[in-house]
Amino acid sequence: MNTSLHAKPAAAALAAARPLLVDVVPASELVPHLAAGGLCHAGPPIEPQRMCAPMRAALGVAGWLEGLGSDPADTLARLDRGEIPLMTNHDAGGVGPMSGAVGGSMPLLVARDAGSDVTAWCPLNEGSGKVLRYGADDEEVVARLRWMSAMLGPALKRALERRGPVDLIELQARALRLGDECHHRTGAGTELLLAILEPELPDDVAAFVAGNHQFFLNAAMVSAKVALLCADEVPGSALVTAIARNGVEVGVKLSGLGGRWFTGPAALPEPAALYEGYAADEMNPDLGDSAIVEAFGLGALAIAASPRSAPTVGLDPADAEAITARLRAIGGGEHPRLAWREQDGEERRALLGVDARAVVRERILPPVHTGIAHVRPGVGQIGGGITHPPMAAFEAAVAALDDVPV
Numbered sequence: 360m361n362t363s364l365h366a367k368p369a370a371a372a373l374a375a376a377r378p379l380l381v382d383v384v385p386a387s388e389l390v391p392h393l394a395a396g397g398l399c400h401a402g403p404p405i406e407p408q409r410m411c412a413p414m415r416a417a418l419g420v421a422g423w424l425e426g427l428g429s430d431p432a433d434t435l436a437r438l439d440r441g442e443i444p445l446m447t448n449h450d451a452g453g454v455g456p457m458s459g460a461v462g463g464s465m466p467l468l469v470a471r472d473a474g475s476d477v478t479a480w481c482p483l484n485e486g487s488g489k490v491l492r493y494g495a496d497d498e499e500v501v502a503r504l505r506w507m508s509a510m511l512g513p514a515l516k517r518a519l520e521r522r523g524p525v526d527l528i529e530l531q532a533r534a535l536r537l538g539d540e541c542h543h544r545t546g547a548g549t550e551l552l553l554a555i556l557e558p559e560l561p562d563d564v565a566a567f568v569a570g571n572h573q574f575f576l577n578a579a580m581v582s583a584k585v586a587l588l589c590a591d592e593v594p595g596s597a598l599v600t601a602i603a604r605n606g607v608e609v610g611v612k613l614s615g616l617g618g619r620w621f622t623g624p625a626a627l628p629e630p631a632a633l634y635e636g637y638a639a640d641e642m643n644p645d646l647g648d649s650a651i652v653e654a655f656g657l658g659a660l661a662i663a664a665s666p667r668s669a670p671t672v673g674l675d676p677a678d679a680e681a682i683t684a685r686l687r688a689i690g691g692g693e694h695p696r697l698a699w700r701e702q703d704g705e706e707r708r709a710l711l712g713v714d715a716r717a718v719v720r721e722r723i724l725p726p727v728h729t730g731i732a733h734v735r736p737g738v739g740q741i742g743g744g745i746t747h748p749p750m751a752a753f754e755a756a757v758a759a760l761d762d763v764p765v
Contacts, residue, residue, distance in 0.1 A: 369596035369614040370691045373655075373712050376586035377473040379524035380552075380578060383516040385508070387463035389480055392451050394463060397444035398422055399451050401459025401648045402605025403620040407438040407445065411606030413494025413643055416736030417460035420496045424504060425462040431496065449601050450618065453480035454580045454648035457492035457732060458606075465504070466512025470527060470581040472589050479584035483507055483515075486571045489739035492647070493732040511564055518559035525555055527582035528696050531657065534575070535664045535699045535709065541579040542649060542658030543728035543743055544668035548575030576649065583655035590712070592617050597760055598691055599713040602650035602727065602748050606643055609748040613715055613756050615763065621756040628731050628744025630673030637741040643732040645746040650727040656694055656710035659726040659745060660686050663707060664699035671743045672728050682726075686710065689717040689725060715760075718753045 387394040398418055400410075407415070418438060419431030427443050428434030437443050448455045455461050459482075467480040485503060489495040519525070530551050531539075537547035552575055553568050560568070568574050587600045596614035603610050610620040625644035633639070652658040662669060663683035666676035674682070680701055690710030697709035713725050724747040731742045 367593070367596060369590040369593035369598040370711055372593070373586055373590040373598065373691070374695050375474065376589040378470045378527045378582040378585035379473050380468060380519065380527055380581070381471045381524045382469040382519060383466050383483070383512050384469060385463065385512070386461055386465045386467050386480070386482070389467060389469065390451050390453070392444065392446045393461065395444070396425070396427060396463070397446055398427070398438075399446050399448045399453070399455065399459065399461040400605065401448055401455050401457065401646065402603045403608055403610025403622050404447055404450070405605045405607055407435070409607055411643055411646065412734065412736045413646065413732045414458040414460070414606050416494040416496045417458035417491050420491060420501065421460040421462040421465070424501070425464060447603070448648055449603055449612070452478070454584045454651050455482050455492070456484070456576065456580065456649045457647040457730060458494060459648050460491060464508050466508055466515070468577055468581050470585045472585050475589065477585055477588045479581050479588060481577045481581035481584070483511060484571060484574045484577045487573055487740055493730065493739040494736040495739035496737055511567060514560055514564040515556065518556040521559045522556060525552065527578055531579060531582065532697050535661065535697060538665050538667055540658055540661045540665035540668050540728065542576065542652040543672055543730070544665045545575040545579060546572040548579065549573070552578060579657070580649055580651050583651040583657070586655055587651065587712070590614055595760070595763070597715040597757060599654050599715050602654045602725070603648045604645040604650065604746070606646040606732075609645055609752060611715070611748060611752045611756055613760060615760050616756065619759065621752045621759070623749025623751040626746050626749070628729060628746050631731060631742055631744035632671055632673040633731065633742035637733070641733055641735075641741060643734045645727070645729065646732055647729065649729065650748070653725050653727050654713055656690065656712050657697070659728045660690070660710050661699070663701055668728070672745050673743070674745070683707070686723065686725065688721045689713055689723050715753050715757050719750070719757050722750070724748060724750060724753075
């Protein structure tokens with residue numbers, strides 16, 4: 360285990376971060392870019408014309424719902440002409456899964472660090488399958504989004520106001536012990552969060568959350584974003600503060616380099632567990648901000664906590680403990696509050712982030728558990744799998760860090 364970062368400020372800040380779920384608000388109330396009529400998307404920056412088809416479809420619908428175009432096609436035409444400003448979720452202070460398309464009326468989960476004023480946001484989870492974040496865009500998708508803005512978001516806001524802040528690290532600690540890895544498998548986390556909020560929720564909202572096993576994913580994402588923001592902008596630190604994908608490129612950020620992106624080409628999932636009837640040539644390349652969970656140290660880096668999640672991303676459950684053991688070579692240490700018990704009965708702690716220097720030195724890339732979007736818009740999710748960010752992005756980031764005067 361690489362423990363070199365334990366004594367360094369970035370790792371210490373990551374270990375000390377205590378993200379609390381504090382509110383649900385319309386995006387325009389929190390994000391100036393969205394209040395000004397812009398849209399946000401996942402991954403590193405990319406021009407609209409270069410975006411993958413699922414992301415373009417999602418942004419077309421998201422913008423249309425905000426009145427930024429007469430229909431989704433008109434919205435995309437305006438995007439292509441530069442008439443609608445774009446910003447990445449990360450650069451706007453948040454994260455969004457898959458396409459990550461966010462408009463001003465969408466409700467956002469808001470998390471805040473208990474010991475500081477660091478905050479971050481993430482849109483609510485729509486469920487699985489045919490949903491906007493995977494590029495699906497029919498009437499069912501639009502109706503669900505409108506219900507989420509009108510009913511789901513306000514109901515969750517009222518529940519949090521009555522219940523008070525929710526400790527997201529504590530929920531993840533419990534979820535890990537119940538078999539989640541807090542990215543591709545989040546059923547336990549969803550049940551735990553629902554148990555806290557359900558007494559304050561109307562029946563239809565409670566039923567929606569109960570029927571959506573991925574609901575907690577977005578809470579885990581915003582928790583990781585807050586924690587990594589707490590560890591950001593530490594001079595000289597190679598701690599990875601973001602891994603994000605836009606379906607064309609993957610970008611990484613390091614604590615010691617602030618907001619700079621370092622990118623390389625997005626890969627196809629390998630291995631992949633596709634739903635029946637779909638083939639490998641129908642997969643879209645790597646997409647979404649949810650790799651923030653891996654940058655934090657969970658998800659694919661904590662597969663040993665969740666052997667039952669292995670088949671959903673194309674892995675053998677018997678390999679889970681060995682995978683996590685190997686990945687400890689690129690961790691920045693061990694998290695003081697997050698742990699699980701392995702088959703031998705021993706407690707194993709989650710990794711404390713990812714050390715980019717270790718990634719380059721060991722030639723071990725952090726894997727990412729991911730859903731797979733169909734390469735064509737309108738279809739939605741077609742399976743789950745594993746992707747890896749490009750080594751070239753880590754190499755460039757470490758080289759840039761070495762060039763910064765001490």
